[in-house]
Amino acid sequence: MKDVFELTNERKIIAIPMGDAAGIGPEITVKSLSKEEIYGMCSPLVVGDADVIKKAIEVTGVALNVNIVSAPQEGKYEFGTVDVLDMNNIDIDALQPGEVQAQCGQAAFEFIKKSVELAMDGKVAALATTPINKESLKAANVPYIGHTEMLEDLGGAPDPLTMFQVNGMRIFFLTRHVSLKEAISQMTKERVRDYLNRCDLALQRLGVENRKLAVAGLNPHSGEGGLFGMEEVNEIGPGIEAAKKDGIDAYGPVPADSVFFQALNGKYDAVLSLYHDQGHIAAKMTDFHRTISITNGLPFLRTSVDHGTAFDIAWKNIAASVSMEECIKLAAEYAPKFTRESL
Structure with missing residues (x-):
């Protein structure tokens, strides 16, 4: 090149x-x-x-x-x-x-x-x-x-790395075409950290400055500190903290019932969706016909x-x-x- x-x-x-x-x-x-x-x-x-x-x-x-x-x-x-x-x-x-x-x-x-x-x-x-x-x-x-x-x-x-964009909202995907059970097994702190770094680089290459990245929660209310599941406590949260130490402006895990709305309204530059349908539903319910995929x-x-x-x-x-x-x-x-x- x-x-x-x-x-x-x-x-x-x-x-x-x-x-x-x-x-x-x-x-x-x-x-x-x-x-x-x-x-x-x-x-x-x-x-x-x-x-x-x-x-x-x-x-x-x-x-x-x-x-x-x-x-x-x-x-x-x-x-x-x-x-x-x-x-x-x-x-x-x-x-x-x-x-x-x-x-x-x-x-x-x-x-x-x-x-x-x-x-x-x-x-x-x-x-x-x-x-x-x-x-x-x-x-x-x-x-x-x-x-x-x-x-x-x-x-x-x-x-x-796949990214959806619709009405200014950007969504990345930690996992793709696998079962939900398999997707959960892939939600390791190492993978979360790696993907946040990759997402930040992808946004940088697209010309996005001052990048704020949110990670969607997996369990209801992001697990409520372990009451509804330990994935956020043991893997997702530590992965976010590790990415922060890498210099990534990352937030979360933010409950999935609010994070996409917040991104749509400009609070975050992108959301890292943890599994396929979590992000697809959010994008396509926003505007099915205007949901566009970018391959980073x-x-x-x-x-x-x-x-x-x-x-x-x-x-x-x-x-x-x-x-x-x-x-x-x-x-x-x-x-x-x-x-x-x-x-």
């Missing part, structure tokens, strides 16, 4: 890999790029298949022209035109909307791989990703189950919608583009502030 990242265009170029062609990715992409405000914030570049994008424009009825490019610098980046780096890897005549297809899984991987290459080479400032489908990837024998695993490998960054710990910035390919409504001009619009806007917001690590 080059230490100096510069783009001559003041509006940073955001790569948008098109996602699974049989899903709603192409539709929400063109709907988003039919919004003039997007072009006031960034220069969006679709990495996908031009024939599919043209078909999505036809289905949705948005007023867009397609400009096919072979490199980011060839883009017009003008409202009314969608710039497409055409991978030409979808047989449009064989495309079956709403169905698992190997060609779509393979193409989706190739869109992401190309986008990562552009980011690693400093040709684009960030990735704003659309949905992909695990079954389609499997049908194509792509050796990854999702975005995170792809980006971890392609970006050479083990154990990326990569050598480039990546934002993502937090929904799937929605095969049941794909190619019917039903899918709302709010999440995709917010995904692109968030990438544009953080891109000028983001600190890119050298490799």
Whole structure:
């Protein structure tokens, strides 16, 4: 990675890999790029298949022209035109909307791989990703189950850190896709300390100053000093104290029934959620469609919608583009502030 990242265009170029062609990715992409405000914030570049994008424009009825490019610098980046780096890897005549297809899984991987290459080479400032489908990837024998695993490998960054953002509230996750019983076993003081340090670094790379981090409690009222459980006393609390000694401005454990509300109202810059649903529920109840995921710990910035390919409504001009619009806007917001690590 080059230490100096510069783009001559003041509006940073955001790569948008098109996602699974049989899903709603192409539709929400063109709907988003039919919004003039997007072009006031960034220069969006679709990495996908031009024939599919043209078909999505036809289905949705948005007023867009397609400009096919072979490199980011060839883009017009003008409202009314969608710039497409055409991978030409979808047989449009064989495309079956709403169905698992190997060609779509393979193409989706190739869109992401190309986008990562552009980011690693400093040709684009960030990735704003659309949905992909695990079954389609499997049908194509792509050796990854999702975005995170792809980006971890392609970006050479083990154990990326997920952060949700919605209406200014940021949420990190101490544990991810494991049972609640297993998640509790992972709530060690060493892990809490490590994650608070990683969360602080992630916020720093996003340009957040004077970072205040809260840790959500596990048990009712954060255990009430051991009356309702000892996890806060034995592991979570000591982990927070250890992080404080590292220089992290950390607080808690704060009862989970109030900490997210407090963060939403500006008391904390981020909350470390202890398990998957604890943070997901808080974010999605705040605003389901505007909950955006940021993958931290990569050598480039990546934002993502937090929904799937929605095969049941794909190619019917039903899918709302709010999440995709917010995904692109968030990438544009953080891109000028983001600190890119050298490799």
